[in-house]
Amino acid sequence: MKFIIDKNKIIKPLQKINSLLQKNHPNEILGNILIEINKSYILLTSTNTEIELIYKISNEYKCIPGKITVSGKKILDIFRIISKKSLIYIKLINKKLYIISKNSKFSLLTISEKKFPYFKKQTYKKKFYINQKILKNMLEYTYFSISSQDVRSYLNGIYIEFSKKYIKAIATNGHRMAIFKKKNKKKKFPIFSIILPKKSSIELNKILTHKKKKIKVLFNKNNIKFCIKKIIFTSKLINSNFPNLNHILKQEKKYKIKLNKDILKKALSHVSILVHEKIKGIYIKFKKNICIIYSHNQEEKAKYKFSIKYNYNEKIKISININYLIEVLNVLKYNFIYFILDENIQYLQIQILKKKELKYIILPLYI
Numbered sequence: 001m002k003f004i005i006d007k008n009k010i011i012k013p014l015q016k017i018n019s020l021l022q023k024n025h026p027n028e029i030l031g032n033i034l035i036e037i038n039k040s041y042i043l044l045t046s047t048n049t050e051i052e053l054i055y056k057i058s059n060e061y062k063c064i065p066g067k068i069t070v071s072g073k074k075i076l077d078i079f080r081i082i083s084k085k086s087l088i089y090i091k092l093i094n095k096k097l098y099i100i101s102k103n104s105k106f107s108l109l110t111i112s113e114k115k116f117p118y119f120k121k122q123t124y125k126k127k128f129y130i131n132q133k134i135l136k137n138m139l140e141y142t143y144f145s146i147s148s149q150d151v152r153s154y155l156n157g158i159y160i161e162f163s164k165k166y167i168k169a170i171a172t173n174g175h176r177m178a179i180f181k182k183k184n185k186k187k188k189f190p191i192f193s194i195i196l197p198k199k200s201s202i203e204l205n206k207i208l209t210h211k212k213k214k215i216k217v218l219f220n221k222n223n224i225k226f227c228i229k230k231i232i233f234t235s236k237l238i239n240s241n242f243p244n245l246n247h248i249l250k251q252e253k254k255y256k257i258k259l260n261k262d263i264l265k266k267a268l269s270h271v272s273i274l275v276h277e278k279i280k281g282i283y284i285k286f287k288k289n290i291c292i293i294y295s296h297n298q299e300e301k302a303k304y305k306f307s308i309k310y311n312y313n314e315k316i317k318i319s320i321n322i323n324y325l326i327e328v329l330n331v332l333k334y335n336f337i338y339f340i341l342d343e344n345i346q347y348l349q350i351q352i353l354k355k356k357e358l359k360y361i362i363l364p365l366y367i
Helices: 007-020 074-081 132-140 198-207 261-274 324-332
Strands: 002-006 030-036 041-047 050-058 066-071 086-093 097-103 104-111 124-133 157-162 164-172 176-183 194-195 214-219 223-228 231-236 255-259 279-288 291-296 301-307 315-319 337-342 348-351 359-360
Touching: 002 007, 007 030, 007 050, 007 074, 007 086, 007 198, 030 074, 041 066, 050 132, 050 198, 074 097, 086 315, 124 132, 132 157, 132 176, 132 198, 132 231, 157 198, 194 198, 198 231, 198 255, 223 301, 223 359, 255 261, 261 291, 261 301, 261 324, 261 337, 279 324, 315 324, 324 359
Parallel strands: none
Antiparallel strands: 002 086, 030 041, 030 066, 041 050, 050 231, 066 104, 086 097, 097 104, 124 214, 157 164, 157 194, 164 176, 176 359, 214 223, 223 231, 255 337, 279 291, 279 315, 291 301, 337 348, 348 359
């Protein structure tokens, strides 16, 4: 195996593909990337056994075809220190990969490509095309609400549903929920629902852009594949039934309170100093044109008060996890948000007028 590559063409794919690699894993091959060379292109592949990521780079120079695996971290570190706009010469000799550029020469140990845990070839019976901006928004605005390592497997991923009327994504850990629901105007999608694992949602979100370009999606019962330009992203799916949450989404709303997001974030930064380390609970109180937010641990208290438009006769008080609220505020890039509550204050719903397809629900703490 022998080939030449321009540093500027390979450095970004290497950075992206390294995000999947398993550090200090007993199976050393999971820290390696697979390099495959032919006359037309260079393929870089990494996997964590749940996700497979492939980058295709066009090959402009003469080469000797072949394939091998090598430490992803080491080859990325080498490519980083090589000068910009440099041509890099790479060849495989006696199971060592030699990397040569100007005054530098490196030799790396390799592992046979036969030991690389390839994804098995799949038959994908369903296929469709989607604007990647829509998919990006679905993930970007919801994935942070996914649970981690919950015994209820359906909470460890984002639920994605396509129907004749709408496209929907829901992420929840059982105490909060992020919902993206957009009308299906084109109605060219197949009717289906899947649960995409958390790690897959995070990594796919990194790859997608807000450009209005279509990507191809193929899926079956166990796997889903996204073809994005010269990138192929394949993920296993969570095989579980996602619960029907319509009883929460259809809850009657009585109170609608407009808040300045920046002022609210400032208030949260003040009271977060003395928030209980384990519970992370804060109290939010509304009364005539005033919002009061306060926190306390065992012996200390913090309070922040600011003016709002609140014309209801009733005083309202709710306790929630401060981190859940901050994460919602961080993802919303708008000046004003709305707190919406039902009569019995069973749920806090957060929305913005300019993004009606988004809803965030946080359940109250009882402290």
